[in-house]
Amino acid sequence: MKQVIFSLFLSLSVTFVAFAQQSSKSLSGEVVYKNGDPVISAFVYIKEGSKHAYTDEKGQFTITDLKSKAYEVIVQPFGKSEIRLKTDLTNTSDFLKIQLEEDETFELDNVIIESKSKGRLTKEKGYSVEVITTKDLALQSLGSNEILDRSAGVKIRQSAGLGSSVNYNLNGLSGNSVRVFIDGIPIRNYGRAFSLSSIPPSMIERIEVYKGVLPGELTEDALGGGINVVLKKEKKTNLTASYTFGSFNTHQADINGNFYHEKTGINTQLSAFYTYTDNNYEVYGDNVYVVNPQTGKVKYVKAERFHDAYESKGVKADIGVRDKSWADELTLGLLISDMDNDIQTGATMDVVYGNRRSERDTKMASLKYKKSDILLDGLDFNTFSSFSQTNRKVIDTIPYMYNWLGEIIRDADGNPINWRNSGGEGGQATLANNKEKNFANRTGLAYEFIENHSLKGNFFYNRFTRDIDDPMLPKAENELLDTRFLSKQIYSLSYDASFFDEKFSTSLFFKYYKQKVELTDIQKDRNDNIIATKYDKSISNEGYGLALSYEVHPKVLLMSSAEKAIRMPGVTELLGNTSQNVLPTYTLDPEKSTNVNLGASFGPFIYKKHSLKADVNFFLRDISDMIVRGVSSKIDDKYGFENLGKVRSTGFDLELNYNYNRRLKIITNFSNFNARYNLKYDEFGSEYIYYKDRLRNAPYLTLNAYAEYKFPNILKKGNDLSFNYNFSYTHEFFRNWESLASSGKAIIPTQAVHSLGINYSLMENKLNLGLSAKNITDEQVFDNWALQKPGRSFYMKLTYQIL
Template structure:
């Protein structure tokens, strides 16, 4: 125990030195250490469940397969009885469980309650052959529980994807209603579109905490699937406990936090010199001391070929040559690495979960071009650094029975620097351009972007606090109160700036407070689940930005903008029968402009837009969740949702200059979104799996006249740069006991389709209008797992027909690519 205390104190001191005295005061350190010493005598609320398996004549039976599953599906493990017929499940939390056991042609189950006084269970194998092909146990896994709460949502289970060479964003892109908008290859800018609403309208969370609090280097882009337990996708209405102004929906990445000992490593290599490595593990001692950690490394040259009319070169005479065979990207490398470590206690008397953790990460990204592929860069790049410390506490029956208290707090320092100091003019040959005399041509100001060199560094500091109280004051009646506070401060420095500018105060501040109250009721024999909620939003944005008066004189242009709004809504879930649920939700939603939208992002050529208005939307969903239905060896489930969004002042990203260098956000007056999502899942003998999703949605500009009373030419047309139809189909088959008993081979085929869409307004521009063509990349892969379930080897081929894949405003994504991945688990 002394070793663990020493380890904990050492980690705490490292974090303290790294983030500084302002983060953790000496008083705070001593209080934490006091808690550690007090809790060394605490005992966990977990027990070992054991028993014996007997035949009908009371003889012990060995090698009986026994499974233990919790009622909520979160605990699920298997053992076999020993030579004396005994079995043991280690570290089982208190609660209700089902034991499923089988021996030869016999199988049965029994429901149990695990508590301090109830840990021994005798299992009986009867003489007659009793086979339960479909054991009728009502056990909802976490996916089913969440998808039946009344919210329009999908839960993505990672499963085999953890062993494949796929990115987390690829898994999201296959989900119904979700469209990933990405500017290029690994590490490129990503935005998320749910049912036609995108950008920061869709909020990203990691374990329920806003992702921006982790820094840009630790994000969905960099977190490997192997570190993820599941992904929750909320479409439209978002539960109040997430405590954010998510108007278009939310994506919550739930990381693995096992309460048992585990250690997993993986490594993959593939096209474009892409390397990805990951280590994740956990440890839990008998007294509840728990350590969870993950580390990752990503690198890619991203030197895939691109094609099109913008891919060209020019000679000293100004003659332009179009590269019909395409050109390789040459300044687009990406590298990121980082670690997340949590140390604390789980399942002890004073806490269900208590963690102090840190996230440390770094990133490097070269920039190949601006908001379009017209102007190419050869030296411009950015560097990022993130340092964050976090505290998490969760306790059920806090002070009184039925009261749950949760708090998440974090403080982070995030540095982002853009380096543009060379200024050589390149073209798509990957080489500098020359004048008639053979001299290298430089951009004006010797910078590839703008009219002056830049080493701008954004120093961001963020503090976030989220607190939640949930009280079941009467059975099946729960009151939730959530409070979220976030303070964001940015200071800007640039040694290449004018000395006068360097002497001025150059800061951006954003403060946000959100209070939400919700009431949850379960009635009519637990058939109807109702959730009513109210949200109050407050935000204050302050910008102190230098403004040039003349050649050598500047002044500070200060803007202070305060906004206050209220929102409300409800969600309903009704169980018509055990495998069929009707779901509906409604919300008057508000979404405040985020820091990047207001203050810009120099590393991505994003300009500030401090005068942006908040988005306001009326969101409604109605749908059903049906299944799984079992018919012999066949299992089928299907869910569908119709959605409606009436959005005022939608915040959208647009190119801001004719050269395609810069972009900024704008408000669209009124946008109407409506459509349907459908997801179908089928399996046969748990070997053949088929998943199909389709999303059809219209995102229409819905303002007929401008402020001068003139009609808009694009009234009731699809907004620019927005597809309206996407589908995904995935087919896989598992060959069991291949080459050796226990070995398995899983092969899959995936096809993704996006209908063609217009880069600009559909009825503006006449002939030669830019159209992003329909695209349907096909992927195949295979995964071979050894009998010990510890080692897995996978092979993936992406975009096997080498189709040209385009996204935001015609930016091209990688072509055909191949990857190999090896995963090993040191504990089953």
């Protein structure tokens, strides 16, 4: 509690001190051709501070958080040479209007710098990172997870259809080893209803994928890297709505509005989303069968999922001010979301449910404050606090057994057969309501004490509590259910510097982790007596790392990063999750890993109308006490988590990006990793039978290819037609350790998925119609533990820019 009070006190204190400071400046402008047409996606860059922006569909741009001084502004339209301009922000915010000839090229002598994308600027810090922009993809019938799944080194592990649980695999590490953030804040603070499955791409500006090593400012314990989703924060007024309808009675709608008043600096953002699907796709295979209860004869069937409906909805509102003398940004945020989810299977497809379901609702309030040059020049301050409350209910009171045809299994007399007389399908009958509260604060200071040399300090505090109330339990047992506490503190300190005219950059960081868990566990002995066991454990660890980059040539950047990484056990791993059949495992140890990356970025090389760029990354992960999902129990289909000795993973990923005349785009990537169990002997000196085996249930070779071609000005100027094709390949992998059986080993088969799409934009991109056909060959697609995902499906998406 002391840390909570201290964080809030620090945030408020600095806010009041900052009232005396000067306001930051902004630079706006417009880049157009002489005939009045806007220059779209021109790159506008200010070298000092690496500030940049792209022109929008109107050719307009805005760069914020600038100081009151003169700047050199570099503008580069796509496929053309850059131009340089001078502007002075000493007195007021400036506005630049730049006119170009349509076929004009600019020849400059003594070119100082070339245009750099957001990804390039981040890579120059030495981290292995991929930056995905969603501007064009947001118009297609794609979810945010699907966009991520097409990226190099990323594999989405989903347990079923839309709304099912998702794990993110980065270079072979998955689960909680990979942290997901929204604007740098852990996504778990927002509640599961507000997840990447429900956040529409239209709300997202970009997605940053860090592989292996996280920068200090994200301040989280992550072993395999992190995914940071940056939501849109535009300083203009707009309103966009979209609606998607498709297979399995899927409906997705969202509306996003931003309202900005330049004179007062007041900025309001409002987003709402709704998602519903029956998820009634067909499944078949070794785990889909019906059993005759009289004869025991097994019959394999092709069945439709009959109890897997998913519904989520939410509203997110932010109101604040920007560019004031006392704050670059001060924003109050509110989020309300809820989710209803039928549960079709247990941890595997051998168990079928017909009545079990879960509900969740989340309310969250947040406060964000940023100020540059807060007490002296070069000192920047930011803080973000959030408090959320989630009610997570599990409804399971009918013990009937179902088969894959949606029928209640009956005995010879026609009476329903129950699940082990336990009162529910997943175990004991339950109406458990888990009341979860989550407070988080992240505060950071950055001080540039010499030009191109800065110190950064970040503090992250998270406190999670869970109270359980289950009226289905006996009164004495229900009253003994205690609050679960889990708190985490992370401190990071980093030193960033660049040398040799910013060609060589370094980032050295240190992190300190501390976690505490408290709870009372209720168990029964052999005589059904209730035993309450207190559990209290604190752990702490240290980590450190270094990231380097060197610009060999303006088109060639070398990067390397290394880290001793620590990852604490997460809430679900430690405390379990009844709706997902996850058992608590209080004794888990933290994961530890030595992560090394070595990569290079080439390009973009531009020749006339052609553009080509490439990125490659080699990695090593040497992991101890890796936390993995255990094998499900054959008796009750529940599972827990376990520490897995030692694992060593090596591999690489490669991505190529080709563009012709801004009409043809081809992106292809290839990822391969070799993760093997690396502990030879157990505690008794016996050799593990699966020593040197590949990691079980983990894909290790993937390939993605995406192609898109645009036909501009179809039927009318401003109307664009585009066709796209996506190919996704996952090589076969073993479901369990490959050495555990000599024959008949369970294999997740090779999966090759083809998808097509058509997009037609009218009214200068204000109205867009998208059609997509996913998995057109109806490939049988699996993921975690042979859980089958949807086959062939069709979707239509309508997007309209109202303002």
